[in-house]
Amino acid sequence: MLQDISSSRWTLTATTTTTVDNHSSSSSPNSTNINQTDIYGGCNPILFQLGNFSRDGPNVVNSICPDTWLVFSFSMTFMTCYVMVLILCSLGLFYKRNGGHLKSRGIVNIIMTLIADSAFIILICLRFIIGRRVYPCGLYIISYFVLPPAILLPSILRLWRLIFMNRLNALKTCMIHHEKHVSIQKQQPSSFNMNVMNNKNSSSSVPIQNDVVMELKETSPRSTTNHCNHGVNNSSSSNHLSSSNHHSSSNHNNEGTCVKTLENDTTLKSEVTTMWWNNVEFSSSQQQKHKLYTLFVSNRFIICVYFVCFLFHILLYIFFGAIEEGMYQSLQGGGGGMNSSNNNNSGRFMMGSNGGLFIYDRGCVLTNQIIILVACESLFYIIISIILLIICFRIQKDTWFIKRESLILVAIQFSAIILFAICGFVPVFTKITDFFIPYGFVLMSYSFSEVVLCILMPVIYQMKLDSKNGTGAHTTLEPHTSFHGTMTSHSRKNAIRTDLERFLDNRKTFELLLDFAKRSYCPESVLCYKDIERFKSSLKHRKSISLHILKTYLKPNSPLELNVPKISQIHDEIMRSIVDASTLQNTMVPSVSSTMLIPHTATTLSSSSSPTTTTPTNIPPNLFDHIQLHCLHNMTDVFERLKSQSKQARKILQEWKEEEFGSNSGGDGVGITMNSVHGVVSTTITTSHHHHETSIPSSTTLLSSGVIQQDNMNSQTSSPLLSSNNNVAREVCSTDNLSTTTIQSKEFKKKTMWNIFNTLCLMYR
Structure with missing residues (x-):
């Protein structure tokens, strides 16, 4: 029965068309064109000759041409693929939310990007799946009102966050190097310090074999500290040793170090490196910059920008819809209402007589007024995006590939916008191909590619990195045992160092690792590790360095705050330990010098004397061991990625291995x-x-x-x-x-x- 009704409808339409065509054949050509336009409603005649391939039949409703089943099939396939990618991205975000690739991009920023793209793709695909004639006109128009922020805002905020993350980490590390040189210049003038500075200027290094590095610090009640410099002289094989006893005194540095070195390493624990520590105090202007940059990259700022932008465009839709409906009601004399029939002669000024911003009972098509309004909205976002893109070209390349993917997406975005605008002005796309494959999929394809490149690919990167670290992270912490001996638990602490520790001890490789960590947006662990090493090797300034570490790295909301669980509790416990040690020192009675073994990367010996301003404190050297271990754990991922991305790092490691093999054989x-x-x-x-x-x-x-x-x-x-x-x-x-x-x-x-x-x-x- 349904087939008979359909056949009769097709017959009636064909008869009408034929009648009109026969009638128009006897008329003038101008009359023929006008009559055909009236009959087809501005649609291409091919759409009325598709037979069963046509979804709506050969008729025009509300100026909407008949769709084909290809639109339905293509939209359903596109939406199904996107939903599958959406599920994969959601699962990946949940399981890898703590991964570096996702945290560096901002979990909230990723989620908001996913929501914006999903809302745009799903709303437009549903219109093609349900049918253009049935899909509510108001819902279709509001999707175009929020189109500019849905398409352009994720890329703008990605560029914005990339720029200010780069500036924030540059602010954290730019003063470090300046303070390093300033602190070196503030050292007490002595022949040793002058020699060290001369060695630094000449870029000399002390080769070692990675077996034993010892630092000797000794103080007695009747003598100051001697500095022993065991260097390597290419022209002689003798060691220059110096020691102090209870009856000797010297004019050397009060905080000297005696470093024994061996051969076959590039550089190790340069005296210049151990002479400075990160006692950086931000000025008021720098603190304000830090707070401002932190605010600009915070999750709160990202959410507020999305909320304000989408709310503004929704309010804009309500504003124009209210004006349109008010003018329409006034013209109709209060009659007709929102769902007035199509027989009314006067239409709405935004949508005409076939639709309206507040019409939800039928479908509609876009008018020139809506297109111009959306274009003006988009122009504002495009200008901001271009400005941020120019700034982005001038910043350093990050190690998470954020800059690369942002530039690629901006190129795809501008290409999609230009192609969409061209399709909107070419009749062959608007009158024919749009009813087979809608050209609106140009913008949806960009949103799809944005989800793939900015969300799915980082999840895959993180899974690949985790699988690599599952077998490679342990090898990073495996020590390089000497060919000349076997490894024990004590020898590993005192003599055998990992590749990561060697990178941290070597001045040149330390700068390489610090720069990579800065471009990875995590320089705090590298700087904190170095300050803790300074804390361990220092006697005179141990208390001041410990307080600086607490203030800089372990105080909540500090500029270089470490990502440590229960950081406030750790801060209070360490502060109590420092206070207790200082109180105990003040109540001590000076006696015969006692010695204490300081376990760290290099075996250090120190002795304490009476509590004066020039004597060491009773603060234990292992006070920050758990923090240092946490820093090493955080740097493991950075070091693994440094080895995979930097040819220079791989070359240095290969040279070290070749030197070890050459010395061992x-x-x-x-x-x-x-x-x-x-x-x-x-x-x-x-x-x-x-x-x-x-x-x-x-x-x-x-x-x-x-x-x-x-x-x-x-x-x-x-x-x-x-x-x-x-x-x-x-x-x-x-x-x-x-x-x-x-x-x-x-x-x-x-x-x-x-x-x-x-x-x-x-x-x-």
């Missing part, structure tokens, strides 16, 4: 490792064939750490230091106390042991 060197002598400390003694230099722990270190115990005979001697030196000589020369001994040249070994004995004797003298 050399035939002229001797490596001796003492592992856990008396179960306390593991020390590696390595001699290289290049400089014939031997590095061993000093007698003071061995005594204070309890490595060598004096026997009954030595305990009765008049000079404890001489007894300890004899003990050291016997322990070093005795092969029974060596757990691992590698001998490649017997004659060279004898010479090496003799040099060790002579060195210990010189230390006693």
Whole structure:
């Protein structure tokens, strides 16, 4: 029955068209064109000759031409694909919300982008799926009123956030380097400091073999601290040693360091690096800039911008709709209402007689007035986008590929807008192809590509990075064991360092890692790690450095606040520890100097004396160990991405490995490792064939750490230091106390042991 009705309708329409055509054939050509236009309603005649392929039949309703089933199929396929991508993006955002690729883009910004694009795509696709003649006119018009923010606002805020994230992190790190040089210049004038500055200016470096790095700091009640500089001289193989006893004094730096170095490394723990610490205090203008930049990249700002923009366009729609409806009602004399029939002669000034902004009972098409209004709205956003795009070209490239994808999307966006405008002015697109594949899909394709490039791809990047770190992150923390010895728990702490720690200790690679962390928007961990290293190696300024670390990194809302759980609680606990240590120091009675072993990357020995302004405090050196471990954990991801993105970093690591392999396979060197002598400390003694230099722990270190115990005979001697030196000589020369001994040249070994004995004797003298 339905088929008969449909056939009769087709017959009636065809008969009418034919009648009109036959009648018009006897008329003038101008009359023929007018009559055809009236019959087809401005539609192309091809749309009335499609038969069953036509969805609406050969008729025109409310100036809407008949659609084809291809529009329905294409819209359904497009929307199905988008919904699948939407589900994948939602799941990826939920499971990878803590990933670096997503956090760097801003989770809230990503969610708002997803909502804006989804609203635009779903509303337009539903119009084509439901049917242009049935889809509510008001809902269709409001989707075009919010089209400018839905299309342009996500890219604008992406560029905006990229620019101010770059400026914010530049503000965090730009003063660091300036303060570094200022603090070096403020050091006390001494011959040692002048030598260090000269070494820095000449870009000299101290090569090592990555086995042992020791820093010796010693203070006694009757002497100041001596500075021991164990350097490497290419023309000689002797070590320049210096020590202090209870009856000596010197004019060296009060906070000297004695650094023993070995060979075959690019640079390590430059004295210049350990002389400065990040005691940056932002000025009032810098604090205001920091607050302003932080506000501009905050989630609150992103949400407010979206809310204000969409609310403004919705209110604009209500404003024009109210004016249109009011004018229409006044012209009709109060009759007709919102759902007036099409027989009225006068229409609405925005939509004409076939629709209205507040008409929701039938479909409609866009008019020139709506197109001009939407174009004016879009022009404002386009100008802002162009300005931000120009600024974006001048900033540094980030490590999360945000700048790259933003530039690609802006290019696609402008191309889509231009193509959409061209299609709107070409009759072949508006009268024919729009009813097969609507040209509105040009803008929807851009929104689809934005979701894929800015949301789905970062999720894939993060999944790939997590899978790589699942097997690679552990290898990053694996130590590089020396060929000359075996690894123990103590030797790993004192002698064996990871690639990441070597990057942090090396001045050049530290700058490389800091720059990469800045472009990754996370320089706080790198700077905090360096300040904690300074805290450990300092005696005189330990309290001031600890307070600076608390104020800069562990205070809530500080400029360089670390992303640490329960940071307020940690801040209060560390502050109590500092106060307790200071109180204990003030109540202490000066006595014989006591020594303390400081465990960190380099074995450090210090001794405390009376609490004065020039003596060390009782603050434990491991006060920030858990914070430093947290920083290392945060930097692991940065370091892995640095190795994958930087050819320079990979080249440096390869050179280090080749140097280690070359030194380990050399035939002229001797490596001796003492592992856990008396179960306390593991020390590696390595001699290289290049400089014939031997590095061993000093007698003071061995005594204070309890490595060598004096026997009954030595305990009765008049000079404890001489007894300890004899003990050291016997322990070093005795092969029974060596757990691992590698001998490649017997004659060279004898010479090496003799040099060790002579060195210990010189230390006693």
